[in-house]
Amino acid sequence: xxxxxxGILETALYVHDLEAAExxxxxxxxxxxxxxxxxxxxxxxxxxxxxxxxNADATRxxxxxxxxxxxxxxxxxxxxxxxxxxxENIEAIRAKLVAADVEIEADFCWxxxxxxxxxxxxxxNSLECAEPALWGIDDTQA
Amino acid sequence: xxxxxxGILETALYVHDLEAAExxxxxxxxxxxxxxxxxxxxxxxxxxxxxxxxNADATRxxxxxxxxxxxxxxxxxxxxxxxxxxxENIEAIRAKLVAADVEIEADFCWxxxxxxxxxxxxxxNSLECAEPALWGIDDTQA
Numbered sequence: 001x002x003x004x005x006x007g008i009l010e011t012a013l014y015v016h017d018l019e020a021a022e023x024x025x026x027x028x029x030x031x032x033x034x035x036x037x038x039x040x041x042x043x044x045x046x047x048x049x050x051x052x053x054x055n056a057d058a059t060r061x062x063x064x065x066x067x068x069x070x071x072x073x074x075x076x077x078x079x080x081x082x083x084x085x086x087x088e089n090i091e092a093i094r095a096k097l098v099a100a101d102v103e104i105e106a107d108f109c110w111x112x113x114x115x116x117x118x119x120x121x122x123x124x125n126s127l128e129c130a131e132p133a134l135w136g137i138d139d140t141q142a
Numbered sequence: 143x144x145x146x147x148x149g150i151l152e153t154a155l156y157v158h159d160l161e162a163a164e165x166x167x168x169x170x171x172x173x174x175x176x177x178x179x180x181x182x183x184x185x186x187x188x189x190x191x192x193x194x195x196x197n198a199d200a201t202r203x204x205x206x207x208x209x210x211x212x213x214x215x216x217x218x219x220x221x222x223x224x225x226x227x228x229x230e231n232i233e234a235i236r237a238k239l240v241a242a243d244v245e246i247e248a249d250f251c252w253x254x255x256x257x258x259x260x261x262x263x264x265x266x267n268s269l270e271c272a273e274p275a276l277w278g279i280d281d282t283q284a
């Protein structure tokens with residue numbers, strides 16, 4: 001029997017420059033900052049979930065700054081996350097990214113017709129905007 | 143104005159042993175495998191989103207195996223993701239993990255009362271199960 005897991009609540013990416021990340025995710029993408037700790041993290045609300053952006057230099061040696069027994073974690077290299085975007089809104093996102101000089105690294109439709117665009121955050125993480133139909137997920141399903 | 147981002151559709155973790163990952167996420171956690179490519183990835187449905195588990199050795203040099211212009215990505219080290227679990231189900235998940243000899247690395251309540259448990263996948267990624275109240279997210283909000 002499957003475990004009663006309802007979905008993913010938190011998605012993590014790692015950066016070195018948290019201020020640049022806040023300008024990008026909060027300023028350009030418009031995600032709401034829910035909490036931040038200087039030098040360690042900035043967290044954003046993203047629909048029914050949370051995007052965690054960490055400085056791995058701080059999270060690899062827990063729990064110095066959290067006061068909670070949060071286990072150590074942290075990666076190097078370019079991670080990936082995909083935002084859920086309605087098909088009719090992908091073009092507007094593309095236009096806003098281009099206007100902000102963010103390169104659209106790829107823009108194509110998958111065999112099932114779903115469109116994806118790819119770009120990078122200031123740390124080089126590979127971000128995607130895709131319509132939920134890519135995975136057979138209904139547009140009305142949050 | 144915020145961009146029309148509805149949430150996170152895909153969350154990525156990286157491993158070296160995809161078979162071990164499939165046994166863990168698919169077998170133990172019970173997530174449905176939606177697609178896989180030998181040596182490159184195994185993807186799981188997780189509520190209204192998708193958990194992508196990649197072998198970074200394959201994704202750092204795209205697009206050898208995808209036939210699509212998917213940009214390169216890939217991390218090393220221990221990533222993090224948190225599953226959304228109703229408070230009344232966290233204990234059952236803890237029990238199933240313990241029965242499978244998965245160590246519960248931490249189990250505590252945050253200042254707002256929300257409970258989190260932490261454990262690791264076979265690759266060492268730090269996983270968490272938390273109730274959505276941790277982030278002020280309504281239990282009925284998918």
